[in-house]
Amino acid sequence: MDQVTLARALFGSSMAFHIIFATLGVGVPLMIAAAETLFQIKKDKDYETMAKRWTKGFAVLLGVAIPSGTIVGTMLTLLWPGFMEIVGQVIALPFQIEIFAFFLEALFMSIYVYAADRLSPGMRILSVTLVALGASASAVLITDAQAWMNTPQGFRYDNGVVTDVHPWQAFFNPSFFVTAGHVLVSAYMTGAFAIASIGAYQLLRGRHSERVFAYHRKGLFLGLAIGGIMSLLTALNGHETAQMLHKHQPEKLAASEGLFHTTAYAPLVVFGTPDPEVGEVVGGIKLPWMLSFLATNRFDGVVKGLYDYPREDWPPLYVHTLFNLMVGIGTLLIGYALLAVLYRYIRKRPFPRWLLLLFLTGGPLAMIGIETGWIFSCSARQPWTIYHIQRTSEAAIKSGNLGMLFVLFLSIYAVLLVLTVLVLTFYFRRHPVSAVLDKTT
């Protein structure tokens, strides 16, 4: 691998590792806050138990999320010195404000965990809300930097010199709101479906008392309900994202849909392989006119194709598959939530075993969706680090033995991933919910 590819591999794998913990770190606090609130409304102790147990798991995840976030943040400067030179001059604000979101999260997490017995109930809810707010705000702010890389503005760039800087214009770049919204609701969706997966797993295991079954059913349904709402919002937002891409990054949209010829009545192609020689996607399912409609709200809207751009500026064509995976998983999860509603409110039956098996896959699927989504977004921006301003090859570090570091980091990530799963499993085996529930009844 050459230097640029190695830098991308090291940074990409660090991001991929961090995203698992960061996404759950945004999604799970919302679930905790929801459970605390339900406890106050319904006065059902089960929800209080849920909040406590989820907090325990969240604290472990946060212990990996914080240092891995530190790694990613510092690696930006280490691996992309050319990029950070421009960032420091134009888009430093979201990074700076994000630090304050970190402070909010870290301070109130300690207060919520280590001072819980000394706080009034109101202060406890306030603390956990501020933790959730800090986590969400840091996700929004770091996404702002990513949005700016896609739709840069607020400065002039000639011959490597940055002039005429307007930091707040850069901050409120055109794709900020839609992209930040996408990251936020999809993280909530993932946290909720992860919780639902745990509930489904416990219900499938059997061997519980009726009391414990009831507890897990509540957890499962809370996860499905919030997960369903968030997956719908993610889909709606995805539509806005397509329109944003159409307007600001037409190559990215063309590559994600495998569209080569600029045309009106453009079709949406699901799956298949884009073939630059043939000039279309081979082996996919064609939905006529739909891409034009998606991008412009009109069937006769003109969508730009890749042939309009020089070949060296094309994103890699595999992003079409990543895009399909992301959208496919999102759609599937909406289906899960609809099935849950159907069985609970219309057929009024408990979830059958096959449905629980489906729900079990929800959390891992959502996480795969998040990962493919991020890889899609960053690969489809290539060959640019900052769209139409700076190429990735210009941004990367020029010297240094990255191969050794790559192996080192990858092995530590693998070990920590396994250890974290083991620690969480061990803890919740050792402290089964039945022990808590039997005490309260």
Added chain:
Amino acid sequence: MDNSTIAIVIIWGMVFIYSILGSIDFGAGFWAMVYKTDANAGKIANRYLSPSWEVTNVFLVLLVVSLAAFFPHSAGILGTILIVPVCLVLLLLLIRSAFLVYSFSVKAYGRVLNIVSGLTGLLIPGLLVSVLPVTLGGFIDTAGEHPSLPLGRLFSSPSLYAHVGFGLSVELFLSALFLADYSHEAENREAYRLFRRAAIGLGPTALGMALLTAFTMVPEAHWIVENMQRQAPWFLLSVAAFAVGYTALWWKRRDGGHGFPRVAVISVVAQLGLASYAYGAAHMPYIVYPFSTVERGFTNDAMFYSLLGGYVVGALVFLPVFYLFWRLFLKDKRYLKTE
């Protein structure tokens, strides 16, 4: 003062704050390992560490982000030459934090944690301190197309080891003093006795290492030794602050006990503040000698004012929260004396 000077003063402040908090944080991990057989002292160290390590870690991110924001050109050079040591720091940080949270969930990890957090408590500050000699010049290889840091040259230099020894002795001295004060606040005599003794041994060591560091500078770094001589009054004041803090460990208390640890901690923090101000002033105008100066590394004025606004607002919002945090975990007897 022009804007780039204000910016470097802010960065200096952050380096100072993090070096104090980081020393106490990593030092506490080390002391918890050393005193693991002693129930009192080990427990006190862990009691401080549990709620505070995440917050301390945020100060490190704050420093990195602020440096990249105020001095993007210098951050680029620093990142390129320091990639290996900084990556090692990051990995060790990840391992340490992960084991910190693992041990809260699985008691069996407690023993592993003691070792992990004790060893990283020495290695991380040691690696961080190695940044200092590199910025002074003499280690960076400019022969190739881009500057790089030949690790062999760095790790065979006595100057590096003098810096590391100095950094570690200051870290352990300060953390022992702080934990002595923390045990005193918790009214834990046993732990106080141990940490006071450790601090008494380490204080003169730290001072001696500081002198040794100045004498082992590589020839390329002599510019800073000359500059430091011009800052002599500040260094003398710093030694005076040390003298006050160190003797405060013997001052007689009304109840017959020995030492005023709070006075000692505050004086030694003042000592470090004065010395690092003098060092920072001597380091000017270079961030990385001779590649990058404060003026050339600086961002633009528009970004500078926006960031400055951000820090003012952030500081105003968070000061009360830090006060609340201090009350809950450093002052509240119910927490300090938990069994």
